[in-house]
Amino acid sequence: MPANVSVPERMTAALLTGHGGFEKLEVRDDVPVPVPAAGEVLIRVAAAGINNTDINTRIGWYSKVVKSETSAGGAQGYDDLNDDDxxxxxxxxxxxxxxxxxxxxxxxxxGEGVDPARIGERVLVRNMLRSYVDYRPWECWTFGSECDGGFAQYAKAPARETYKVECDWSDVELASVPCAYSTAEGMIHRVDVREGEHVLITGASGGVGSAAIQLVKRRGAIVTAVAGANKAEALKALGADRVVPRGDKLTDHIPAGSVDVVLDVVAGPAFPDLLNAMKRGGRYSVAGAIGGPLVELDVRTLYLKDLAFFGCTFQDDEIFENLVSYIERGEIRPNVSNTYPLAQIVDAQTEFLSKNTGGKLVLVIPE
Known part of the structure; x- marks a missing residue:
């Protein structure tokens, strides 16, 4: 470590002490600062966004014993939970x-083997890390899940998955990108959205949905967004061609069989309506289930309409690199709705769970 860089031995961080409610989050100022191993860098964190996966992980929502939407256990967790999955x-x-x-x-x-000239770079960390699994197909670690992440003053990450970004965005704006935009771009890449296609985006006012609007429009497609009626003007400003109020029947607003691609992060009771809206040969992409993980599927709809389904978690290696290039070329813009200091992480997650705010919520990390 160069002598002119002062790094303390202890830092402030939000610790998750187990699966459960808000009581499992502890903001402490005596947490050891991580030491970068060979091939790693140490980052002084400036800002870190809030995402569904943070809450899902805290409450253990990924366990198959959980059948409800995220918000049902978002504050208090679940009484009956299998920690093993x-x-x-x-x-x-x-x-x-x-x-x-x-x-x-x-x-x-x-760390050893990393060029010291990188010290001082402003960076983003790829949220789906490949280095720790030796780039094996379909495997990755999530930053902040399988290893420690950004809810702290300092974080370490693989150097080759820590990207220098040169732009005029603020730290808060850049911190809104990694998880939401890479999830959206991964879904769009997997189903190969093309110019002129009609794309339906659920949960469109959230981080992934609002990112998807911009990324789909970047490809020249037509966007129908599903969100709360009070979010319509904001989503149209991001590029949505049409906004369908959440809870309305889709075919009251668009013809049945008119959608080429569905980008879904909601699932739940509205799932059959999505398939009804799709064209024959349409592609359905899903990367979340905030409306509930269990859906009603008439398999006849799937095979008689020749639909293709894509589950999207793993991201191809170029996804994050492409996002950095979009930022640097000014092809996308941030959508931040509010910020909180790290000490108010519970307040930030409470607002996130309310779904009353469009765009990203970002934690500002103290000096």
């Missing part, structure tokens, strides 16, 4: 864990 990967988490899939900050130290 309560992470997204199915591998039990170890606690305490520093969560935070999003991380924007500056490199302050490097």
């Amino acid at each position: 309560a992470s997204w990967s199915g591998t039990p988490l170890t606690f305490p864990r520093i969560q935070g899939a999003d991380c924007c900050g500056r490199i302050v130290a490097v």
Whole structure:
């Protein structure tokens, strides 16, 4: 570590002490600062976004014993939970864990084999890390799940998955990107959205949905967004061609069989309506189930309409690199709705769970 870089031995961090409610989050100022191993960098975190996966992991929503939507256990967790399958990967988490899939900050130290000239770079960390699984197909770690993440003053990450970003965005704006935008871009990439296609986006006022609007429009497609009626003007400003109020029947607003692609993060009771809206040969992509993980599927609809279904968690290696290039070329823009200091992480997650705010919520990390 260069002598002119001062890094303390202890830091402030939000520790997740186990699966459960808000009581499992502890903000402490005596947490050891991580030491970068060979091939890693140490980042002074400036800002970190809030995402569904942070809450899903905290409450253990990924466990198959949970049948409800995220909000049902978001504050208090679940009484009956199987810790053995309560992470997204199915591998039990170890606690305490520093969560935070999003991380924007500056490199302050490097491990063996990393060029010291990188110290000082403003960076984003790829949220789906491939280095720790030797780039095996369909495998990754989530930053803030299988390893410690961005809800702290300092975080370490693989150097080759920590990307320098040169732009005029603020740290808060950059911190809104990694998880939401890469999830959206991964879904769009997997189903190969093309110019002129009609794309239906659920949960469109959230982080992934609002990112998807911009990324779909970037490809020249037509967007129908599903969201609360009070979010319509904001979503049209992001590029949505039409906004269907959440809870309305889709075919009251668009013809049945008119949608080429569905990008879904909601699932739940509205699932059959989505398939009814799709064309023959349409593609359905899903990366979340905030409306509930169990859906009603008439298999006849699937095969008689020749639909293709894509489950989207793993991201191809170019997804994050493409996002950085979109930012640097000014092809997308941030959509931040509110910020909180790290000490108010519970307040931030409470607002997130309310679904009353469009766009991203971001934690500002103290000096």
